[in-house]
Amino acid sequence: MADRPETPDSETQWRTAGDRIQTLLDSCAAGGPAAHERAQRLVREVVELYGAGLQRIMALSADTPGLAERLATDDLLASLLLVHGLHPHDTRRRVADALDRVRPYLGSHGGDVELLDVVFQQGGATVRLAFQGSCKSCPSSAVTLELAVEDAVRAAAPEVCAIEAVAAQPAADVIPTESLLAHVHSNGDNHSSGSTWHPVPDLAALEPGEVAGFLISGTALLVCRVGDLPLAYRDHCPVCDDSLAGARLRETLLGCPRCGTQFDVVRAGAGPGGTHLEPLPLLLRDGVPSVALPEPMGAGA
Template identity: 60%
Template sequence: MAPPTLPGPDENQDDAQWRTAGERIQTLLEASSSGGAIARERAEKLVREVTDLYGAMLQRMMDVALAEDPGLADRFAADDLVASLLLVHGLHPYDVERRVAAALDNVRPYLGSHGGDVTLLGVADGVVRLQFQGSCKSCPSSSITLELAVEDAVRAAAPEISDIEVVPAESDSGAGVIAPESLLTRVHANGHHWTAWQPAPELAELGDGEVGGFRVPGVMVVACRVGDDVLAYRDRCPSCTGTLAGALLSGAVLRCQNCGAGFDVARAGAGVGGDGHLEPIPVLVRDGVPSMAVPQEVA
């Protein structure tokens, strides 16, 4: 349910600082509005001039570097911060299809935790076409995976795309293309929607086999680490409807201390012996920080 590894609390701190520079620039631009429309326009023009200047410099550096050593393209693309800046200036050494394929490789461990996989069918006219295989097509967590993990990764790798289409496998009974806005239809119908990603750096401190409780805006969450994977679920036992506080982890089975019900955390919280199904909370590393997408009740 999470990427293969999560960094320590101090790892990638500098990268995270620069990845959020865009938000700080936007905040400063909004603050300039207090000086009136003319002040805001001048501030935006200044940002564009500086961006264009550094873009021209980056292009010349890329031309020189790749002419000397074409293998540097792989190193540039592997560095998230460098790659993101190259994307901003349209200088990324890889085409959109290769970038999307690499992004899907990064989220495959998350899909695998739900027993599924994804195939890139192609990219044409700004539309990415995907096909999912395995149990993730039908389990309640699949919509979460599609909407939050796959789309987040694909759009980060290829911000120029206009749409993502999910094509049913040939063996599926359904027909047609699933529009991105309908991916969470079943989850929404159950009375939930998903908020923005919430940073949870404490997740990186969990040791193998450890279980911890975390409070994020409006929701209590139980998280645990199984090997390299950190998995999180809403703090509610579907069997006894009580809290999972004090739950113990044996292998990949989380057992409620109140009623003894067990849940396979490595398989989207599926109940062991018909004990119901935990409600998963997506966990991804964003901007170098472990983060959770938290559900809230829809009024």
């Protein structure tokens, strides 16, 4: 099991450009207030220039049917259009599209989500969602749903400041609303649940039915692909308390090579007697497969 290479590809480089620009601005402060002010003014001039260019492009796209839609669905262009208030889709449409993109992943963990309303108030928009699912016995599955929805909404609509979770109906299998309340941050990769997203571009080469092990930021995990859907779990069997290295996938069942226990990977890793594998959120972020891992205790303090 090899650690992930650290060389980012072009799809992952641009999404960290803001951090790199801020680092450069901070370093300019060492040259004194005048140098720092000139650097900030330079960035503002560049941003205003490409913003004016984007505005011109969107105006010209009106003469070409479908072009504005193509621009809006490109991850990089969509993020720039959002910065300048030029995105052709309103908040509700962007949130609904984002939820549609993660709905297959939610289903793999026995959950679903419905967009109830988007309420605009001073300071930002609040999204009201109804969560349902069948993984109440697996708290880590509820966390995967929270992270998946929070990340999708944050990326598609940075103006959203909060998510209000409402139980769709009083059923026994509804995921507890309080476990899914999340404050959506408008920047950064760290979420209120204390997890960080790590790009794993190698997952794109995983074939249907294959299982692969990865070591990401010191955490051993197992990834299997069922059809077009990649699913990630912590490399640990809850029955024999050992590694799952060498496990094979038969349809949707992942068998522990040591104790032989079968776990259903499309039902949040459910096993016999209420046992569960520990699922980890795995989503496409800006076109790159990425996994969310809990931050070490004390990180960011």
